Amino acid sequence: MLFARRGRRFVRTPTRQHYANSHFHQHGRCHPIPHRQSNSIHRNQHNYVHAHRQRNFHNHVNIHGQPYAFPAADLHLYSVANSNRYTDINLHTLADADQHADIHTNSILHSYNHSVANPAIANLHTFSKLNHKPMTDILPFLKSLLAVSGLSAYEGPAAHLIEEKWKPLVDDITASRLGSLHALKRGHGKGRRPSVMIATHMDAIGLMVTKIVDGFLHVDEIGGIDSRILPGTPVMVHGKQDLPGVIVIPPMKTLPESAREDAIGLPYLLVDVGLLPSKTASLVRVGDLVSFDTQPVELAGDILSGHSLDNRASVAALTICLEELQTKLHRWDVWAVATAQEEETIGGAATSAFDLHPDLAVAIDVTFAKSPSANDWQAFPMGKGVTLGWGANLHPFLYKNFKELADKLEIPAAMDITPAHSGTDAYSIQVAREGIPTMLLGIPLRYMHTSVELVAIKDVQRVGRLLAEFISGLEDDFVSKIVWDEE
Numbered sequence: 313m314l315f316a317r318r319g320r321r322f323v324r325t326p327t328r329q330h331y332a333n334s335h336f337h338q339h340g341r342c343h344p345i346p347h348r349q350s351n352s353i354h355r356n357q358h359n360y361v362h363a364h365r366q367r368n369f370h371n372h373v374n375i376h377g378q379p380y381a382f383p384a385a386d387l388h389l390y391s392v393a394n395s396n397r398y399t400d401i402n403l404h405t406l407a408d409a410d411q412h413a414d415i416h417t418n419s420i421l422h423s424y425n426h427s428v429a430n431p432a433i434a435n436l437h438t439f440s441k442l443n444h445k446p447m448t449d450i451l452p453f454l455k456s457l458l459a460v461s462g463l464s465a466y467e468g469p470a471a472h473l474i475e476e477k478w479k480p481l482v483d484d485i486t487a488s489r490l491g492s493l494h495a496l497k498r499g500h501g502k503g504r505r506p507s508v509m510i511a512t513h514m515d516a517i518g519l520m521v522t523k524i525v526d527g528f529l530h531v532d533e534i535g536g537i538d539s540r541i542l543p544g545t546p547v548m549v550h551g552k553q554d555l556p557g558v559i560v561i562p563p564m565k566t567l568p569e570s571a572r573e574d575a576i577g578l579p580y581l582l583v584d585v586g587l588l589p590s591k592t593a594s595l596v597r598v599g600d601l602v603s604f605d606t607q608p609v610e611l612a613g614d615i616l617s618g619h620s621l622d623n624r625a626s627v628a629a630l631t632i633c634l635e636e637l638q639t640k641l642h643r644w645d646v647w648a649v650a651t652a653q654e655e656e657t658i659g660g661a662a663t664s665a666f667d668l669h670p671d672l673a674v675a676i677d678v679t680f681a682k683s684p685s686a687n688d689w690q691a692f693p694m695g696k697g698v699t700l701g702w703g704a705n706l707h708p709f710l711y712k713n714f715k716e717l718a719d720k721l722e723i724p725a726a727m728d729i730t731p732a733h734s735g736t737d738a739y740s741i742q743v744a745r746e747g748i749p750t751m752l753l754g755i756p757l758r759y760m761h762t763s764v765e766l767v768a769i770k771d772v773q774r775v776g777r778l779l780a781e782f783i784s785g786l787e788d789d790f791v792s793k794i795v796w797d798e799e
């Protein structure tokens with residue numbers, strides 16, 4: 313999220329769904345179950361797509377005993393085994409009396425057990441990585457993203473990791489002139505396919521060297537940083553070579569009287585890299601970057617802490633979406649975009665939206681999670697669901713569509729009211745070209761723009777899943793149904 317520079321107060325300058333229940337079968341021919349109505353679409357190991365001729369009504373029960381229904385199949389039991397594993401046990405009860413048990417785990421195995429009633433179809437399959445990719449696989453990738461710099465306008469190190477991760481998940485991947493990544497996953501629709509752009513900014517906040525005095529580095533912020541939390545933070549100075557450093561404050565008595573009482577402001581903070589002044593001067597120049605050099609920490613309760621979770625948590629959510637789309641049919645083309653420069657200019661998303669000219673767009677960014685003294689309507693409980701943006705920047709039709717879908721999927725979704733500029737890529741996309749209907753999905757995050765931001769992995773997963781379901785449900789004529797109607 314974009315913060316107003318210098319200010320301490322953040323400024324947010326900011327149908328019906330079609331459930332194509334696609335999955336892979338190991339056996340080399342059509343699904344053996346005799347069905348009556350065509351509904352869900354399956355693929356076998358040879359990538360042969362075939363349809364289940366039957367309505368496939370899901371009734372879901374999660375671990376908390378809350379039943380919920382899909383318009384389309386089965387009985388699902390979900391349990392989160394631990395912070396790194398997500399286990400789905402799905403008992404499917406189909407109309408023609410066969411029962412399926414799916415066990416999805418974080419391992420590469422997916423067991424698909426057809427048991428019963430109709431002995432003709434009773435069998436047991438064990439597949440290797442053919443069906444749902446477990447969502448918590450995302451943790452190592454997200455942690456790797458938090459271990460690199462990629463400051464706003466200098467996104468290279470993050471872009472490299474994202475490109476490697478996305479390559480096998482998309483059909484094509486290129487970089488924009490500003491350094492945003494454009495990844496295309498083609499849809500299955502015929503003829504001219506509409507396209508949806510999903511934007512997640514990959515740039516991070518950090519510091520830039522402004523002055524070098526006696527071997528100590530003075531710095532200014534890249535993105536909005538609360539300087540009160542900086543002293544004591546390990547950093548990496550990206551000079552001629554990378555130099556570890558620490559952010560320090562001068563001894564209190566050396567500061568002017570006026571600066572002693574309150575938190576020490578950025579002008580008085582220094583980076584010490586431990587070298588003699590002449591050596592520092594030979595390795596570091598004004599304009600060099602300084603990034604946080606702290607490792608992510610897994611906290612109890614499936615919570616991850618680290619710098620740059622704004623907005624690499626959203627990059628992770630988009631990655632989950634792309635993984636989910638490997639086993640879902642979608643008619644629309646999907647542009648997965650990792651945007652540059654959001655924290656400073658929101659120019660990466662603006663230029664990508666112009667270039668790609670999508671029919672609609674969704675930006676994903678973090679939003680404020682509730683914490684002590686952040687409990688009002690602008691903050692949302694962490695780990696309790698996603699947020700859906702509502703306000704001038706965001707299209708009310710898309711809001712309604714996402715809200716209905718989230719309700720169907722039993723994904724808690726709170727309205728994130730942003731009457732003015734949303735302070736996100738959603739703004740620059742919405743006003744690109746002749747105007748692009750745009751939506752904003754949010755992941756609640758504590759301690760925004762610090763080196764110890766916090767998110768719940770579960771919320772990251774929820775955003776990824778919601779997005780994948782939205783995309784796979786887009787019909788050819790969806791655009792023609794979009795009207796600006798805030799009722």
Ligand SMILES: [Zn+2]
Pocket residue numbers: 313314315622655761
């Ligand atoms: Zn931000």
